[in-house]
Amino acid sequence: xxxxxxxSVASPLTLRIVAECPVTKARAxxxxxxxGAVNTPVFMPVGTQGTMKGITVDQLDALGCRIxxxxxxxxxxxxxPDLIEKARGLxxxxxxxxxxxxxxxxxxxxxxxxxxxxxxxxxxxxxPYDGKEILLSPEKSISIxxxxxxxxxxxxxxxxxxxxTGPRVEEAMHRSxxxxxxxxxxxxxxxxxxxxxxxQGGLNAELRKACLDEMTRRDVPGFAIGGLSGGEEKDDFWRxxxxxxxxxxxxxxxxxxxxxxxxxxxxxxxxxxxxFDCVFPTRTARFGSALVPWGSxxxxxxxxxxxxxxxxxxCQCPTCKRHSRAYLHALFKSDTAAMHHITIHxxxxxxxxxxxxxxxxxxxxxxxxxxxxxIDFFFHNCVKQAKL
Ligand SMILES: [Zn+2]
Numbered sequence: 001x002x003x004x005x006x007x008s009v010a011s012p013l014t015l016r017i018v019a020e021c022p023v024t025k026a027r028a029x030x031x032x033x034x035x036g037a038v039n040t041p042v043f044m045p046v047g048t049q050g051t052m053k054g055i056t057v058d059q060l061d062a063l064g065c066r067i068x069x070x071x072x073x074x075x076x077x078x079x080x081p082d083l084i085e086k087a088r089g090l091x092x093x094x095x096x097x098x099x100x101x102x103x104x105x106x107x108x109x110x111x112x113x114x115x116x117x118x119x120x121x122x123x124x125x126x127x128p129y130d131g132k133e134i135l136l137s138p139e140k141s142i143s144i145x146x147x148x149x150x151x152x153x154x155x156x157x158x159x160x161x162x163x164x165t166g167p168r169v170e171e172a173m174h175r176s177x178x179x180x181x182x183x184x185x186x187x188x189x190x191x192x193x194x195x196x197x198x199x200q201g202g203l204n205a206e207l208r209k210a211c212l213d214e215m216t217r218r219d220v221p222g223f224a225i226g227g228l229s230g231g232e233e234k235d236d237f238w239r240x241x242x243x244x245x246x247x248x249x250x251x252x253x254x255x256x257x258x259x260x261x262x263x264x265x266x267x268x269x270x271x272x273x274x275x276f277d278c279v280f281p282t283r284t285a286r287f288g289s290a291l292v293p294w295g296s297x298x299x300x301x302x303x304x305x306x307x308x309x310x311x312x313x314x315c316q317c318p319t320c321k322r323h324s325r326a327y328l329h330a331l332f333k334s335d336t337a338a339m340h341h342i343t344i345h346x347x348x349x350x351x352x353x354x355x356x357x358x359x360x361x362x363x364x365x366x367x368x369x370x371x372x373x374x375i376d377f378f379f380h381n382c383v384k385q386a387k388l
Contacts, residue, residue, distance in 0.1 A: 002355060011221035012151075013194050015253050019362040022242065025272030027243055028361035031253055033151040034192060035091065035099040038066040040253065041357045043350040044101060045069065045282060047094070052287060054343035058093075059097045063348045064355065067099035067151070069277050071143050073108035077129060081147035088147025101277075102150035104141045104183075106113075107159050118158055120175065138182035142195070146188050154224065155183040156196040162230035162237075169202035172227075176200045176212045184218060196255060198226035199244050201238045212247040223248050224255040225273070238267060246274035262291070262353060269357050281350050285342040288332055293351045296326070299342060304329045317348035346347035 005043065017032045017239040018039075029040045045060065045068045060068060070090050077082070087093040092102055104122055116125040122137030138156040156179050158172035164349045167233055180197050197215045201208030208376050214224065228237050241256060248254050253274045260278020270277070281291060288300040288312045297304075310320035311328070319328075319341040331338035 010191070012192055012193055013221050013253070015063075015251060017250070018358075021029060021270070021361055024270040025242075026270045026357070026361050027272065027274070028358045029274060031274070033099045033194070034069070035097065036066060037152055038099060039355065041265070041269045041354045041361075042067060042275050043265065044275060044277040045347050045350070046279045047071070050179055053339045054282065055347060057094055058316075059344055060096075064351050065098065065342065065347065067101060067275075068096070070094075070100055070102045070148060070150060072102045072105035072141065072148065073106060075102075075148060076136075076144040077127065078103055081144045085149075089147070091149060096288065099151040101152040102145045102148050102154065104154045105136055105144065105155040106141065106156045116176075120178075122156065122353040128308045138179040139186040141181050142369040143185040146193065150188075150193060152194045152222065154196050155180045155198055157200055157226055159227065160200075160202065162203060162228050162232040166206075169200075169204060169220070170207055173200045173207050173211045175362070177211065180215060180218060182356070184220065194221040196220060196222040196224050196253075198224045198257070199248075200227045201240075202227055203232055203240060205239070206244055208240055208243055209247065216247065216249060220252075222253040222255065224257050227258050228256070229258040231342065238271065241268055241273065241320075242271045248272075260350065265353065266357070269354075269361075277356070281346040282343055285346045286339045288338070288342065290342050291346045296303045299328045299338065300327060300332050301329075310343065311342075311345055312349075315345065315348065316352075317345050319348075334370055337384075 014032045016032070018028045018030055031038045031042075033041050044067050045065060048212050048239045060179060067137050075084060075090065084090055090102070091097065116123055122135050122140065124133060124135050127134050133312075136156065142153065145366070157176040158170055158179065159174045176198060183195060187193065197218060197220045199211050201207065201211045225241060228240055237274040245254060254272065255275035255277075256273040258278055259268060260280045261274050265276060282294070284291070288298055290297045290299055292312045293314075299311070299322045304325040307325040307329075309325055310323065311325060312320055323341055328338050328341055331341070
């Protein structure tokens, strides 16, 4: 395939590396996007239809969130890009003044819509709303994301599950490269919106390396590591992450898609990833599961009915400052407000955890004080345990 070195347009982001861990690949950065600066490592909560389920934009802002996700598939279907464009993009529609990242819509389509078909043209599917056949092409995906006005747009990629093997993985990898070129060409706002490429190649090191070689020759503002976190063995997952970060350019942000469990975050920060997203913290909150440093706490369980402690006595979030486990337990039986309170706690937990990572990496680099060396040792051991 011929190399299309795209014309260099100054990308609307800058990445300043504040500190790098001397032992692992962990790094603390300041990522400046059109709607303000974001410290990385960062966890990005996932909104769906322009709303964060169970939390308002003001609450999200107050928790320190500086970037969140919007789903192109849902927003593109309803209310549709025209209305959102009229409302001054997704920022105006949601009244969210911080940064937004939108996905391509492809993943939702393949995972949510049973009758979808991938061809060279794009992803064909039947609308779940009116049954009409729709084609999501790379151009269409970028056109919707241009209307949404997100700070970071994702290329449309050919998604296959990480447990799939054989020629389909290779086909999807090559197609994702071709679709990246079509997305780059279709972007009407390269000076305002950052387009990220998505590295594919399944669990095959050769394919992933080939994808890295090709995609990093394109002048895109950032890269995502895709096609992982889909039920593969942890060893395979970590190997593919570290292979990717080994070959991604140091001066550009690296986004590991669909990863949000605490242990995965720690290891993947040590492996050099900067950005993460996952529906898990908000989805699990709606089932009454609160994230805590020792795992999770199921608020609905009988044992909390008379427990007057907060979810986590050390947590500084509004839920833990105001409400007890017993209150949330009682509320869960009668009111959806319990889900909102737990969602706030879970997002706060994730945002604070990545902020701590940022601080640790800076301290490891500059002060090398004892607690930091312990954390450094922890990062190092995580990497060793992953047998890398
Ligand atoms: Zn809390």
